[in-house]
Amino acid sequence: xxLLVTGGCGFIGSNFIRDMLARHDGLTIVNLxxxxxxGNRQSLADVExxxxxxYVFARGDIANSELALHLFEEHNIEAVVNFAAExxxxxxxxxxxxxxxxxxxxxxxxxxAARLYGIRRFVHVSTDEVYGTLGPDGKFSxxxxxxxxxxxxxxxxxxxMLVRAAHETYGMxxxxxxxxxxxxxxxxxxxxxxxxxxxAVAEEPLPVYGDGLNVxxxxxxxxxxxxxxxxxxxGRPGEVYNFGGDAEKPNIEVVRTILAALGKPESLIRFVxxxxxxxxxxxxxxxxxxxxxxxxxxxxxVRGIRETMDWxxxxxxxxxxxxxxxxxxxxxxxxxxRA
Numbered sequence: 624x625x626l627l628v629t630g631g632c633g634f635i636g637s638n639f640i641r642d643m644l645a646r647h648d649g650l651t652i653v654n655l656x657x658x659x660x661x662g663n664r665q666s667l668a669d670v671e672x673x674x675x676x677x678y679v680f681a682r683g684d685i686a687n688s689e690l691a692l693h694l695f696e697e698h699n700i701e702a703v704v705n706f707a708a709e710x711x712x713x714x715x716x717x718x719x720x721x722x723x724x725x726x727x728x729x730x731x732x733x734x735x736a737a738r739l740y741g742i743r744r745f746v747h748v749s750t751d752e753v754y755g756t757l758g759p760d761g762k763f764s765x766x767x768x769x770x771x772x773x774x775x776x777x778x779x780x781x782x783x784m785l786v787r788a789a790h791e792t793y794g795m796x797x798x799x800x801x802x803x804x805x806x807x808x809x810x811x812x813x814x815x816x817x818x819x820x821x822x823a824v825a826e827e828p829l830p831v832y833g834d835g836l837n838v839x840x841x842x843x844x845x846x847x848x849x850x851x852x853x854x855x856x857x858g859r860p861g862e863v864y865n866f867g868g869d870a871e872k873p874n875i876e877v878v879r880t881i882l883a884a885l886g887k888p889e890s891l892i893r894f895v896x897x898x899x900x901x902x903x904x905x906x907x908x909x910x911x912x913x914x915x916x917x918x919x920x921x922x923x924x925v926r927g928i929r930e931t932m933d934w935x936x937x938x939x940x941x942x943x944x945x946x947x948x949x950x951x952x953x954x955x956x957x958x959x960x961r962a
Contacts, residue, residue, distance in 0.1 A: 625651045626855075627700045627742075629685050629733065630707030632662035634810040635748070639706070639848040640667060644674045653679045653698050655691070656707070661811040663945050685729040691736035702744040703737055704855060705730065708782075711813050712752075712775045716899060719774035726778035727785070734789045734797075745797045746855050747786040751840070751865070752776035753801065756902035764908045765801075765863040772900040783863075790861040798858040800851055803867040803907045806927065807844030808934040811945060816928075819878050820935050821942060823887045833897035835875030838904040842868030843922035843930075850909075853916040864916065867907030870924040877928075884932045 624647075630636045631654030640652055656662045670678055679698065683690045685707045694700060707729065709715070709722045730747065737745050754763040755770030769784075771777040789795040806816045822829050850866035858864060872880075875892075882889055912918040922930075935942060 624649065625653070625699050625701050627653050627655060627691075627694060627698070627703045629655045629703070629705045630662070632656040632658060632664050632666055633706060634661070634807075634814075635805055635844055635847060636706035637663075637666040637809050638807065638844045639704070639851060640678070641670055642845060642848050643852060644670060644677060651677045651679075651698070653681060653694055653700065655681050655683055655685065655694060657684045658682055659709075661710070661813070663809075665941065665944065666809045684725075685733045686724065688732045688736040691733055692740060695736065695740040695742065700740070700742060702746070702855060703733070703742055704746045704748065704851060705733060706748050707733075708748075708779065710750075710775065712773045713813070713898060715773055715775035715778070719778070722775055722778040723781075726775075727781040730782040731785050734785060734795070738789065738793055738795055743796060744855065744860075745786070745789070745795060746851060746858070747782065747797065747799045748851060749783050749799055749801045750776065750779050751801050751803050751867075751905045751907055752902065753780040753783060754905075757904040757906060759904070762906040762908035763801075763865060765865055765911055772902055787861070796860040798854050798860065799863045800854050801863060801865050801907075802847050802850065803840035803842050803905055805842055805844045805847050807931050808938070809941075810844070812942060815874065815877065816881065816931065817935065817942065819881045820885070820932065823882055823885050823891060826887065826891065828893040829878055829882075829891050830893050830895045831875060831878055832895060832901060835878070835892075835894065836873045837901060838871050838873050838906070839877075840867045840906045841870045841872055841877070841924055841927070842866060842920060843927035846920040846922055849921075850912060850916070850918050853912070853918055857916050859915065864912045864918075865907045865909045866912055866918065867909045868920045868922070868924070868927075870927075871904075871906055872924065880928055881932070884928070
């Protein structure tokens, strides 16, 4: 198979590319990435060296349909997995325009190019946040109505609807995946786990929103990647598949777990003003993915967080390299205003 992966230098995309090339000898991957602040080509430096005959990097924007058409033609692309997205809720609250451009307009542009070329399958990677928020009970299923509560999740819901429309209107073979919170190697440090790790190591205050009792279902990134792979190979056209890690945790418990793993005191925790529209709880029902695709998460949270902490300890240089001045300025301003 000749596969176009968009956003492959990001957190989930880079793990997906590395895992797929290692396990599929007949696979060639073209990675289209704009290398925005959260995309790091160094995350795949080992892949470029090890799979030079089966891996191609192309820098560019998914909103550039002419570039996509060129890549489809030049590399005889058969399928697309679209990871490319602006993803951070806090930044979407500060400025929604990049999220609308990339997540909505960019997805439509990529769909248009894929339809013109006649690609065999289009897998769109979405998020559980499009479902909104849950009370203390229940889980999101694929039948849960979309009710996004942030500019980020609204932009992803819009993209999902465009992908669905491409199937219904043009008969394209599109499939959507929605997943709970990922964690693991190569995650950009604006996200909770690497952010808390970085601050704890530096013995800086760890900002926790509200009362810290917002609940997320955590999935180790490789489990998510295997779910996307199963969707690519076995998913039914026009369907949606949920993926989760069966590991619901309040944010404060995750933070305390990180501090304990690093031998740091809980006195570093600082509760800050909650962010607007902060969803209280997510939990994913992935029964459909288990039944139709054979998906089951292999990592429990204890194993996953241990391996994640070990990776960050061993890769401090990578973590420091992606913490740009612009990123630090934004995060310091955002949390500072809420302290």
